[in-house]
Amino acid sequence: MTARLYSTxxxxxxxxxxxxxxxxxxxxxxxxxWETGGELAAGxxxxxxxxxxxxxxxxxxIVTVRAGTTVAELHAELESKGQxxxxxxxxxxVGGAIAVGENDxxxxxxxxxRSAVLQVRYISSDGQIVTGGGPTVKNxxxxxxxxxxxxxxxxxxxxxxxxxxxxPIPSRRQWxxxxxxxxxxxxxxxxxxxxxxxxxxxxxxxxHGHEVDVDADAAxxxxxxxxxxxxxxxxPSGHRWSLPPADLRSLPSNGMGTFxxxxxxxxxxxxxxxxxxxxxxxxxxxHERMKAEFDPTGRLNPGRQVGAH
Amino acid sequence: MSILRRAxxxxxxxxxxxxxxxxxxxxxxxLDPDRVKIDDAHRSLLGKDASVFEGGNAGPICYPxxxxxxxxxxxxxxxxxxxxxxxxxxxxxAGGAIPLGAPVVVAVTKMNRIxxxxxxxxxxxxxxxxVNLDLTRHLTPLGYHFAPDPSSQQVCxxxxxxxxxxxxxHCLAYGVTNAHILAIEVVTxxxxxxxxxxxxxxxxxxxxxxxxVGSEGTLGIATKVAVKLTKNRPAVRTLLLSFSSVRDAAxxxxxxxxxxxxxxxxxxxxQAITQAVENYVGAGYPRDAAAVLLAEVDGPADGIDIDAxxxxxxxxxxxxxxxxxxxxxxERTLLWKGRKTAxxxxxxxxxxxxxxxxxxxxxxxxxxxxxxxxxxxxxxxLIMNVFHAGDGNLHPLIVFDGREDxxxxxxxxxxxxxxxxxxxxxxxxxxEHGIGVEKQGxxxxxxxxxxxxxxxxxxRAFDPVCRANPGKVxxxxxxxxxxxxxxxxxxxxxx
Numbered sequence: 001m002t003a004r005l006y007s008t009x010x011x012x013x014x015x016x017x018x019x020x021x022x023x024x025x026x027x028x029x030x031x032x033x034w035e036t037g038g039e040l041a042a043g044x045x046x047x048x049x050x051x052x053x054x055x056x057x058x059x060x061x062i063v064t065v066r067a068g069t070t071v072a073e074l075h076a077e078l079e080s081k082g083q084x085x086x087x088x089x090x091x092x093x094v095g096g097a098i099a100v101g102e103n104d105x106x107x108x109x110x111x112x113x114r115s116a117v118l119q120v121r122y123i124s125s126d127g128q129i130v131t132g133g134g135p136t137v138k139n140x141x142x143x144x145x146x147x148x149x150x151x152x153x154x155x156x157x158x159x160x161x162x163x164x165x166x167x168p169i170p171s172r173r174q175w176x177x178x179x180x181x182x183x184x185x186x187x188x189x190x191x192x193x194x195x196x197x198x199x200x201x202x203x204x205x206x207x208h209g210h211e212v213d214v215d216a217d218a219a220x221x222x223x224x225x226x227x228x229x230x231x232x233x234x235x236p237s238g239h240r241w242s243l244p245p246a247d248l249r250s251l252p253s254n255g256m257g258t259f260x261x262x263x264x265x266x267x268x269x270x271x272x273x274x275x276x277x278x279x280x281x282x283x284x285x286x287h288e289r290m291k292a293e294f295d296p297t298g299r300l301n302p303g304r305q306v307g308a309h
Numbered sequence: 310m311s312i313l314r315r316a317x318x319x320x321x322x323x324x325x326x327x328x329x330x331x332x333x334x335x336x337x338x339x340l341d342p343d344r345v346k347i348d349d350a351h352r353s354l355l356g357k358d359a360s361v362f363e364g365g366n367a368g369p370i371c372y373p374x375x376x377x378x379x380x381x382x383x384x385x386x387x388x389x390x391x392x393x394x395x396x397x398x399x400x401x402x403a404g405g406a407i408p409l410g411a412p413v414v415v416a417v418t419k420m421n422r423i424x425x426x427x428x429x430x431x432x433x434x435x436x437x438x439x440v441n442l443d444l445t446r447h448l449t450p451l452g453y454h455f456a457p458d459p460s461s462q463q464v465c466x467x468x469x470x471x472x473x474x475x476x477x478x479h480c481l482a483y484g485v486t487n488a489h490i491l492a493i494e495v496v497t498x499x500x501x502x503x504x505x506x507x508x509x510x511x512x513x514x515x516x517x518x519x520x521x522v523g524s525e526g527t528l529g530i531a532t533k534v535a536v537k538l539t540k541n542r543p544a545v546r547t548l549l550l551s552f553s554s555v556r557d558a559a560x561x562x563x564x565x566x567x568x569x570x571x572x573x574x575x576x577x578x579x580q581a582i583t584q585a586v587e588n589y590v591g592a593g594y595p596r597d598a599a600a601v602l603l604a605e606v607d608g609p610a611d612g613i614d615i616d617a618x619x620x621x622x623x624x625x626x627x628x629x630x631x632x633x634x635x636x637x638x639x640e641r642t643l644l645w646k647g648r649k650t651a652x653x654x655x656x657x658x659x660x661x662x663x664x665x666x667x668x669x670x671x672x673x674x675x676x677x678x679x680x681x682x683x684x685x686x687x688x689x690x691l692i693m694n695v696f697h698a699g700d701g702n703l704h705p706l707i708v709f710d711g712r713e714d715x716x717x718x719x720x721x722x723x724x725x726x727x728x729x730x731x732x733x734x735x736x737x738x739x740x741e742h743g744i745g746v747e748k749q750g751x752x753x754x755x756x757x758x759x760x761x762x763x764x765x766x767x768x769r770a771f772d773p774v775c776r777a778n779p780g781k782v783x784x785x786x787x788x789x790x791x792x793x794x795x796x797x798x799x800x801x802x803x804x
Contacts, residue, residue, distance in 0.1 A: 005759065059567035060670050082569055102511065114519055115488050128759045134737035136668040138485060138700040140474045140523050141738040141748070141755055142782060143764040147487075147519030168569035191540055191609060210612035217609075242511040246429035264431075266510040277513045282501035286770055287515055293766035307514030 007129045011050045011066065012121065012160055018047050019158050021127035026301045027158050029096025030070065036100055037153045041303035049095045049160060053077055061166045062118065062135065067095025067159045083166040086111040090235055095159040101151025105235055105262060105269075109170065109194040109208050116165045117146040122157030125295040135163055148290075154301040156294040170208040175232050176218065178203045181225030184249060187264040189224060190217060196263040197236065200251065203263075204233050236260035236269035242277075243268060279307050332389040336369050336413070339381045344419075346370040355414050358399040358406040359461070361663050362746055365407035367394075370414040376494060376502055376532040379415060383530065384500035386413045387776060393498070394778045395530040397438060397469030400461040402664055403745030405472065405525040409780040415530055417468050423447055424533070430508050432491055432535045437468025441475075444536070453538040456483040459741070460649060468531050474523030476741035478574040478648065479605075481699035483539060485741065487522040494533035495521060498776035508535055520767065525743050526778040527789070528771040542607035545573075546617040547641040550624040551598035551631040555579055555694070558600035559674035562698040564623040565604070566671055570616050575699030576603040576648050579678075582655070582693040582706070589654035592647025593640075595631060602698065603648055651695045652706070659691070661711040663720050664704055666742040667731035671701045680730040681705050688723040690716075702740035703731065729754070744782045752784045761787055 004021075006013050019025060024044040040046075049067035053074060056063040058081040065074050071087045071094055078084055087097045088104035098120075103113050119133035132145020149156060173194070183198040186205060194206030205221070207214045221227055241256065245266040252259050257271025279287060287307060291298075336345045346352075347369055356365030368391065373379045386393045392412035399406055408414050421438035428451070435444060441462040445454040458477035459465055465475070471493065476485040483489070492506040506518025521528050552558040558577050565572065578586070578601050583594045594601055604620050606613040621632045635641040655662050669677045678694060681703075685692035696704040705727050709716050728738065728751055738748045738755055752761060765787040771777075775789035783789065 005757070057670075057672075059563060059672060061566060101516070107510075112488070114516060115484060124759070124763065130763050131756065131760050132763065134668075134755065135735055136670065136701055136737050136740070138476060138480070138668050138697075138702050138740040139737045140485075140741055140743050142744060142752060142761075143767045144474075144487070144520050144523055145760075145763060145767065147516045148767055150519075151516050168571065191543065209609070210615055212611035212615070213609040216611060240511075242509040242513075244430050244508045245510075246427070249429075262510075279514050280503060282497060282499075282503045283505070283514065283517065285501075286497070286503070286517060289773065290515060290767070290770035293770050294763070 030092030037304035119163035241268040241274040362404040368411040397466030403747040405745035492535035498772040544610035556675040577698040668740040669736035673734040
């Protein structure tokens with residue numbers, strides 16, 4: 001194999017040395033989604049990714065952070081400047097969140113994780129430091145490696161550091177609850193609602209924006225039902241279903257059990273898992289070639305399969 | 310430039326149409342003869358796009374009307390070991406649609422139907438040849454629009470927007486094309502028909518949809534696209550701020566972002582382009598201002614009044630000489646007309662222009678613009694600036710008369726220096742035009758050899774044999790980058 005090329009960052013170099021280029025390896029984060037994609041192959045060496053916020057430029061709305069940093073620590077730092085990112089807050093790490101690629105249940109207010117990763121640095125299967133994307137909020141210079149890596153479960157490279165887009169936190173956020181509203185009518189009525197959660201009986205909605213706009217929306221929604229202000233609800237738990245948003249009108253789906261649905265988005269948190277969604281053979285072929293191109297020896301997160309469920 | 314030289318070497322070869330050509334016969338049998346063009350006029354027209362690059366060399370040009378026909382064309386091309394190049398309206402500025410090495414050109418302009426508006430799922434299914442503005446006009450009465458609005462939106466196609474991950478003034482708040490595409494039906498370079506992404510929020514598998522958007526036709530041909538419906542905003546406020554220096558305008562832009570406001574659009578025009586626009590359409594821009602900033606906020610009326618007022622205050626704090634709020638739709642439309650016709654206005658000044666496209670951190674805008682004006686002086690060229698300031702996306706416009714001896718050399722030298730100045734400021738090569746053939750040679754300034762190798766791997770996973778739009782994006786030395794690595798073109802055909 002080729003000799004490893006060193007970067008200008010000793011932390012990345014040390015991580016690359018740690019990843020090495022020979023044995024089966026997996027990166028461990030907060031293990032909040034450790035079972036995603038199947039069981040890790042026995043005998044796989046596990047290591048942690050480097051930690052720390054490298055550079056935060058609030059006025060550019062970007063932050064560079066190492067993958068082992070917890071989302072909580074990152075968001076605590078950003079909050080001091082009135083910003084946040086699309087990364088889900090559930091006790092895990094930045095790298096873990098990006099490897100899994102699931103959105104926060106507050107996605108309508110926080111943005112999409114796949115649009116948040118502007119640049120990624122990862123260690124390749126043969127131990128090299130690779131950079132994809134770029135440091136600006138807008139960029140079409142070459143192939144979109146950050147989008148490929150996001151949601152790839154660490155099967156294509158070991159995520160070391162990312163540069164994320166940040167967003168301003170709306171000046172007012174308020175949750176409301178109703179037991180007599182049609183959640184779909186609510187979604188249609190509002191211009192840009194925050195998350196709308198529905199469990200088949202109770203609807204919870206977050207209104208966000210300028211104080212005056214939240215007040216105006218709070219008055220408007222009363223035509224659809226009676227609402228009460230509530231504290232922010234906990235993140236929904238359970239098995240994750242991804243459905244076309246219109247399909248949520250006929251919930252619960254077969255075999256779903258109890259559920260909390262993200263109206264307008266299409267994610268449902270349910271008691272039972274979603275039936276498998278197999279890839280078409282032609283798409284499966286591209287997946288297999290992608291894995292073979294990026295990890296010819298199959299050493300990265302062995303046992304885990306993207307799109308197998 | 311070496312690729313273009315190579316392409317023109319190929320172009321100098323023998324040229325005769327061979328009616329007995331088996332490739333042509335197969336394509337004509339698959340479509341019908343009048344949808345496969347081989348005449349010189351067609352091949353000349355589709356040998357170019359809206360960029361300054363010459364040297365394109367089209368093979369047979371096909372006008373499919375269905376996905377099945379596209380798949381058949383690609384399969385036939387594969388049988389004859391010939392590359393395929395997809396093409397929309399040809400408005401690209403980086404040479405991405407220029408055919409190199411006499412490939413089969415797949416012009417999707419006849420696939421221009423809006424197939425379905427699915428309001429319940431918030432998507433519209435469209436064919437790739439649908440014109441961007443036609444889609445928005447179709448959606449407007451329903452209360453929606455397609456958010457990306459490139460300057461060419463009156464003619465550019467959704468397929469082209471997907472290929473280039475196109476932007477536009479209003480992508481500051483809403484994001485570029487990739488944020489507005491949910492699913493894409495694609496004919497792969499092997500001729501398979503696949504669906505990438507889906508209308509559910511988290512389709513399973515690698516994000517091949519996200520990777521396909523912006524891949525400049527190198528991963529396959531889009532034949533059907535699910536675009537996100539964006540709700541129209543109930544209220545809009547458009548401000549025109551004038552400044553006595555470009556730096557003040559740039560600092561205002563940085564100040565607005567730093568204040569946590571993400572306007573729908575923030576566009577800056579310098580004095581040269583402002584005066585050109587005034588002479589052209591009379592949009593009411595101040596002729597004596599060194600720069601004008603067009604800022605727009607949209608949303609619920611009360612909140613945007615707060616934002617508009619804050620933008621005004623930030624502008625005044627940065628020495629704005631005038632702040633004007635459009636009082637009605639007519640004035641707003643006129644202000645935007647000035648911005649949107651800027652490139653047309655330039656035609657009055659000189660017959661040729663070369664529009665550049667780089668991105669820099671917003672805080673570096675003023676410094677990089679100073680460097681660009683110095684580059685213009687050093688090369689004795691006129692450079693005008695009209696750009697998407699809100700996301701740091703510069704569009705230096707070099708205006709020249711191509712008949713002047715040696716001017717092209719100066720234009721290219723200045724362009725190279727602009728790119729270098731942008732990268733030195735922590736920027737990137739392109740914000741919305743793509744790499745095409747224009748910036749392949751600069752990719753090594755932004756990426757290491759290993760980075761580029763990984764981009765090449767991504768590409769190979771879709772196209773192991775370099776069938777789709779070879780010779781683009783990646784610099785020479787990477788597979789699919791070198792036109793001379795293409796299988797040889799049979800002598801006497803498509804020379």
